[in-house]
Amino acid sequence: MSDAEQRWKHHGVRVIAGDALDSNTPQTPGMFRQAAINHARVGAQKIWAGTVSIEPDAKTGVHHHGALESVIYVVSGRARMRWGDRLEFVAEAGPGDFIYVPPYVPHQEINADPANPLQCVLVRSDNEAVVVNITDVEPVEQPEAVYWVDPIHKHPHD
Incomplete structure (x- = not known):
C-alpha cells in the first residue's frame, strides 16, 4: 500500500x-x-458532536456560549428554549426538530416534559466548551426541580 493510501486509510x-x-x-x-x-477520538479540530440525555424538568441557568455555534437535534422528548436579553422569546422543539443557537445569544435550555427524559444530538463549532453564565438576568423558568449543572452549565448561584 502506498504512503498516500496509508494516509487515507x-x-x-x-x-x-x-x-x-x-x-x-x-x-x-x-x-x-x-x-x-x-479531538481526542478522531482528531477533530473545529467541531464537537455527541449525544445528551437530560432528565425530566431539568433547566439551565441563563448563559451563552461565546463565539460558538450550537445545533441541537431532538431525538425524543420536548425541548424548550428561552432566549433574548430578558429571555423574552420562547420556542419548543420535538422529535425530528433542529435548534440553532447563534454565538453570544443569552438563553436557557429546558426539558419541557416533567415526566420524560429529553434525548438530543448536540453539535458545536469547536472542541472547547465555552459557557458564559449571565447572572444579571433572572431565569423565566427557575431551575428549581432539577438543576442542569455540570462543568459547562454552572449552578445559577455559583
Whole structure:
C-alpha cells in the first residue's frame, strides 16, 4: 500500500458506531453526555458532536456560549428554549426538530416534559466548551426541580 493510501486509510473518513460513544465526558446527575466526534477520538479540530440525555424538568441557568455555534437535534422528548436579553422569546422543539443557537445569544435550555427524559444530538463549532453564565438576568423558568449543572452549565448561584 502506498504512503498516500496509508494516509487515507488511517486519516480519512471515520464511522463511530452508536454503541461506541465515549462517556468519558463531564457528567453530573440529571444529564448524561457522550462524545462521538471530538479531538481526542478522531482528531477533530473545529467541531464537537455527541449525544445528551437530560432528565425530566431539568433547566439551565441563563448563559451563552461565546463565539460558538450550537445545533441541537431532538431525538425524543420536548425541548424548550428561552432566549433574548430578558429571555423574552420562547420556542419548543420535538422529535425530528433542529435548534440553532447563534454565538453570544443569552438563553436557557429546558426539558419541557416533567415526566420524560429529553434525548438530543448536540453539535458545536469547536472542541472547547465555552459557557458564559449571565447572572444579571433572572431565569423565566427557575431551575428549581432539577438543576442542569455540570462543568459547562454552572449552578445559577455559583
